[in-house]
Amino acid sequence: MRKLVLMLVIAWSMAPITAQQHVVRVTTDLSALSSLFGQTISSRTECTVELNDEFGFRVPVSLFFERGLGDTVLLHSGLLLEYRPFRNRLFLTVSLLQAGVLLRDAYQEEETKLHFLNELAVGWTYKHKSGFVIEPQLIFSDPNGIYADAYQQLGNRFSNFPMTRGSLLVGWSFLVKDLKKKEACDD
Amino acid sequence: MIRKIGTHVLVLVLILSLSGCSMGWDSVQKSKISDEDLFPLVGQIIEEQKEVVWPYLQGEVARTLQEESLKGATIVENTLSEENGRSYLEFCYAVADPQGKEDVEQVVAFAHSLLDEKQRQELDQRLDQTRDILLKQGSALARGLAPSQRAAFWKDMQKLVTRTLVLFTAGVVYSCIPTTIFWGKISAATAIAVAAGVVSSTIMSIWRYYQFGGSMEESFDEWLKTVTTEPELSYALAASVISMGNTLKRGPVITGIIICVFALYNVIDMVKPMLNKYNFTV
Numbered sequence: 001m002r003k004l005v006l007m008l009v010i011a012w013s014m015a016p017i018t019a020q021q022h023v024v025r026v027t028t029d030l031s032a033l034s035s036l037f038g039q040t041i042s043s044r045t046e047c048t049v050e051l052n053d054e055f056g057f058r059v060p061v062s063l064f065f066e067r068g069l070g071d072t073v074l075l076h077s078g079l080l081l082e083y084r085p086f087r088n089r090l091f092l093t094v095s096l097l098q099a100g101v102l103l104r105d106a107y108q109e110e111e112t113k114l115h116f117l118n119e120l121a122v123g124w125t126y127k128h129k130s131g132f133v134i135e136p137q138l139i140f141s142d143p144n145g146i147y148a149d150a151y152q153q154l155g156n157r158f159s160n161f162p163m164t165r166g167s168l169l170v171g172w173s174f175l176v177k178d179l180k181k182k183e184a185c186d187d
Numbered sequence: 188m189i190r191k192i193g194t195h196v197l198v199l200v201l202i203l204s205l206s207g208c209s210m211g212w213d214s215v216q217k218s219k220i221s222d223e224d225l226f227p228l229v230g231q232i233i234e235e236q237k238e239v240v241w242p243y244l245q246g247e248v249a250r251t252l253q254e255e256s257l258k259g260a261t262i263v264e265n266t267l268s269e270e271n272g273r274s275y276l277e278f279c280y281a282v283a284d285p286q287g288k289e290d291v292e293q294v295v296a297f298a299h300s301l302l303d304e305k306q307r308q309e310l311d312q313r314l315d316q317t318r319d320i321l322l323k324q325g326s327a328l329a330r331g332l333a334p335s336q337r338a339a340f341w342k343d344m345q346k347l348v349t350r351t352l353v354l355f356t357a358g359v360v361y362s363c364i365p366t367t368i369f370w371g372k373i374s375a376a377t378a379i380a381v382a383a384g385v386v387s388s389t390i391m392s393i394w395r396y397y398q399f400g401g402s403m404e405e406s407f408d409e410w411l412k413t414v415t416t417e418p419e420l421s422y423a424l425a426a427s428v429i430s431m432g433n434t435l436k437r438g439p440v441i442t443g444i445i446i447c448v449f450a451l452y453n454v455i456d457m458v459k460p461m462l463n464k465y466n467f468t469v
Contacts (some may be wrong), residue, residue: 039221054194068221070273083197094200108270156217156300 023050025133027171039068039159046169048082056082058093062100064158070106072157076117093121093137100150106157115150118142127173135169217296220277224285229276230259232283233373236380240373248372266370274300275371282357282378291352298356302363310359314352321348354382 029044042064050056058080066072078098084091098117105113123137141163142151155161237259241252251257266272274297281297284290295314299307325344329337361375 055197068223069219070222070267081197106267107273108268110270156219159219159221 022176023173024048024176025050025171025173027133027135027169030168030170031166035160039066040161041065041067042160044167044169046171050082050173053087054084058082064161066106066158068159069157071104072106073103074100074154074157075103076100078117078119080119080121089125091123091125091137093119093123095119100154102157112153115154116147117150118144118147121167123167123169131172131174133169133171133173135167137167137169139165139167141165217300218293220280225273225276225280226260226263228283228285229279229374229377230263232259232279232381233262233377234259236377240376240380244372244376248369251369252373262370262373266374269368269370271301271368272371275368275374278357278360279374279378279381282353283381284353289346289349291349291356294353294356298360301360306359306363310356314355317355318348318352321351350382354379357382 025046025048027046027048029046032043035042042062044060044062046058046060048056048058060077060080062074062076064072064074064076076099079096080093080098081096082091082093095118098119100115100117102113102115119139119141120143121137121139123135126134142148151161151163155163241249244252263276266276269275278294278297278301281294284294291314295310298310302310322344325341325348329341329344357375357378361372361379364372364375
């Protein structure tokens with residue numbers, strides 16, 4: 001409930017900004033490639049909408065697949081707020097709403113399929129003129145320890161489920177109005 | 188103006204988030220057991236203990252085991268398909284302690300995943316009490332020994348305490364199995380058998396040490412009698428003595444241990460329905 005109210009306050013306060021939204025970034029986590037050689041395979045893709053040079057929203061979608069401790073599969077997504085306090089390449093992201101669903105559970109626990117999660121990340125965005133984007137970031141899971149039980153349960157289900165991890169997002173950014181123009185040209 | 192307010196709200200949220208940040212360094216206590224370690228070992232233990240454990244299982248489980256000739260690996264497979272099945276297998280593995288770490292905390296961590304919050308608190312509290320009483324008694328006894336024997340006795344005593352606490356934990360987990368769990372009962376009962384066997388062998392080693400030493404067997408015997416009849420002393424040593432006696436003849440009697448646990452911990456009410464259902468008798 002608290003999160004929902006907070007989200008509404010933020011959305012309301014940024015209403016004027018949303019009229020100016022135009023940049024979208026789609027990135028995927030390259031550091032997840034190393035997980036192919038471990039017991040826990042993970043992947044992460046993020047879609048970011050830049051509202052202006054200070055704020056943005058991110059929607060990450062992650063999938064964890066365990067090979068060594070049963071065959072647990074976790075799908076994890078949410079809505080993150082991206083904030084650039086100095087209006088430069090440095091950014092912080094905080095979870096507005098984030099949850100994980102166990103699609104398959106080694107422990108067969110019926111009551112704990114849905115877990116609410118929380119992340120805080122600090123990173124840096126490098127953008128090339130061509131639209132190519134690289135974003136190294138450091139992600140802290142559950143920085144306040146509010147969801148300790150959920151993270152403990154997930155940690156027990158995966159060989160590798162670090163609470164602090166590095167990530168290297170690579171992808172492309174494009175202007176939304178460019179797309180509109182393109183659609184207009186196609187028509 | 189609105190944007191400024193929004194910025195300040197956000198900055199405030201970030202500060203609050205960061206101010207309580209523990210940076211995620213809290214480690215998960217329960218160690219992880221891979222499939223390739225877990226399944227073969229638990230299957231093997233179930234197979235090894237089946238002659239000891241199965242005659243004492245009651246109800247539907249006993250009937251199924253009588254009707255079908257099941258192997259340890261099959262039971263492991265069936266247990267995995269149940270709710271929390273893997274947790275029962277992991278608990279059995281932790282009690283068997285293949286690495287020889289003798290870490291009660293690990294066993295308790297695995298037990299926690301099978302108990303509800305109230306049962307966890309009860310278990311933790313009783314474990315602390317039992318440990319304190321046993322060590323206090325052991326310390327008093329050690330002081331009465333010849334200086335040359337104290338170190339060896341204390342070492343044995345600590346082992347006994349550790350193993351007894353593991354046995355106690357196994358007893359609690361077994362007695363708290365929900366009635367809906369079928370295959371998990373076998374793993375939990377096997378864990379008790381393994382723990383009871385280890386405890387009884389420790390008691391026997393202490394016993395033999397003082398018997399052959401020729402000086403302390405009498406006092407040790409008296410001590411065992413005293414601590415097992417003191418009402419405030421927890422189930423632990425009583426269960427050890429019961430299991431020792433039975434191991435010498437026909438193996439640990441699970442039902443006896445369970446009754447002992449609950450009689451001494453005044454939680455008999457909690458398991459009365461279960462006791463009735465399975466017709467436990469000492």
